[in-house]
Amino acid sequence: MHLIQSKLPKVGTTIFTVMSQLATEHKAVNLGQGFPDFATPAPLVEAMAQAARDGKNQYSPMTGLPALRQAIAAKTQKIYARTLDSDAQITVTSGGSEAIFDAVLAVVRAGEEVIVLDPCYDCYEPAIELAGARAVHVPLDAHDFHVDWQRVRDAITPRTRMLMINSPHNPSGAMLSAQDMATLADILRGTDIVLLSDEVYEHIVYDGVRHESVLRYPELAERAFVISSFGKTYHCTGWKVGYAVASRALSGEFRKVHQYNTFCTFTPAQAALAQMLEQHPEHHEQLGAFYQPKRDHFRELLAHTKFVPTPVPGGYFQLVDYSAISDLPDREFARWLTIEHGVTGIPLSPFYESPPIGQRLLRFCFAKNEATLEAAVTRLAKS
Numbered sequence: 001m002h003l004i005q006s007k008l009p010k011v012g013t014t015i016f017t018v019m020s021q022l023a024t025e026h027k028a029v030n031l032g033q034g035f036p037d038f039a040t041p042a043p044l045v046e047a048m049a050q051a052a053r054d055g056k057n058q059y060s061p062m063t064g065l066p067a068l069r070q071a072i073a074a075k076t077q078k079i080y081a082r083t084l085d086s087d088a089q090i091t092v093t094s095g096g097s098e099a100i101f102d103a104v105l106a107v108v109r110a111g112e113e114v115i116v117l118d119p120c121y122d123c124y125e126p127a128i129e130l131a132g133a134r135a136v137h138v139p140l141d142a143h144d145f146h147v148d149w150q151r152v153r154d155a156i157t158p159r160t161r162m163l164m165i166n167s168p169h170n171p172s173g174a175m176l177s178a179q180d181m182a183t184l185a186d187i188l189r190g191t192d193i194v195l196l197s198d199e200v201y202e203h204i205v206y207d208g209v210r211h212e213s214v215l216r217y218p219e220l221a222e223r224a225f226v227i228s229s230f231g232k233t234y235h236c237t238g239w240k241v242g243y244a245v246a247s248r249a250l251s252g253e254f255r256k257v258h259q260y261n262t263f264c265t266f267t268p269a270q271a272a273l274a275q276m277l278e279q280h281p282e283h284h285e286q287l288g289a290f291y292q293p294k295r296d297h298f299r300e301l302l303a304h305t306k307f308v309p310t311p312v313p314g315g316y317f318q319l320v321d322y323s324a325i326s327d328l329p330d331r332e333f334a335r336w337l338t339i340e341h342g343v344t345g346i347p348l349s350p351f352y353e354s355p356p357i358g359q360r361l362l363r364f365c366f367a368k369n370e371a372t373l374e375a376a377v378t379r380l381a382k383s
């Protein structure tokens with residue numbers, strides 16, 4: 001009897017859980033899993049508690065609270081100059097991950113192919129496999145993590161149903177440029193390929209460089225699911241609230257999955273986020289300015305270690321090359337660093353189908369208090 005034949009034979013426990021558990025076990029400074037260790041904005045927490053006290057504790061509409069969808073539409077108009085019908089084109093989800101699963105399951109059929117760009121976030125491929133489809137992995141440049149669009153072009157077949165992009169990119173922080181978007185539009189023109197754009201770090205951008213959201217490009221937006229996450233923007237990753245923006249037709253298909261997957265997400269958080277977007281737009285508008293000193297400080301501290309940091313255009317992760325310290329493969333190095341030196345990072349190989357040979361990179365999250373970053377680097381300096 002084969003009661004259990006895994007549908008995801010290649011999948012184990014996610015690297016984020018594995019490394020967080022190891023960090024706890026060894027009392028390490030956890031710069032692994034990406035989450036802030038500082039407070040969620042007080043007005044947001046207060047608004048959430050108030051919503052619960054006010055009795056907003058039942059199901060929200062399946063597509064999300066109207067006030068939140070309207071606030072998202074207003075923000076999208078202001079930042080990306082794109083007009084959205086908040087009733088038909090915005091769906092609030094239980095985090096970006098739910099939105100990714102819903103989008104893939106809604107449009108990708110068994111036997112089809114989805115192009116992903118490696119290193120890619122670890123939930124993409126399982127979603128594709130559960131849809132019965134195949135992930136086609138196109139590597140990003142091993143040094144600067146830019147897209148080689150010719151390789152993307154070459155990977156397209158008549159079975160290609162979707163292309164997944166991610167900017168600012170997890171784990172590298174690389175960002176797509178306006179030129180990238182123009183090339184992408186060129187490649188997709190005349191095809192039936194749906195674009196999934198994971199933009200959960202959209203507001204965490206540095207040095208005055210603008211985020212090239214797919215929502216800025218009408219030709220791309222009409223074939224896209226654009227996914228964002230309030231957890232990243234409002235320092236509340238545990239609330240699990242995100243959203244997907246798509247055309248009316250794509251949103252219709254998306255909602256057929258979302259309504260049976262989770263139906264809706266935590267109502268008090270939705271009410272609070274709607275208020276926050278309306279009353280404190282400066283929060284998301286100044287998020288890059290908030291994170292930039294953390295990024296810069298962490299990089300200055302790292303200069304006193306043998307870890308070599310790579311550039312960070314966006315997001316809250318810093319990649320470091322550890323080849324001056326060790327020849328160990330990255331998973332082993334991450335374990336060793338946690339156990340022997342009390343600092344936890346995330347190895348990159350789980351983000352790849354085939355990791356570049358000899359790559360010695362670890363990802364650290366710098367969405368932390370200064371004291372946490374300083375404690376971590378004091379330990380790293382001894383390695």
Ligand code: GLN
Nearest residue numbers: 016017032033034035170
């Ligand atoms: N997005 C987070 C990261 O990249 C992890 C989220 C999770 O643990 N599932 O670290």
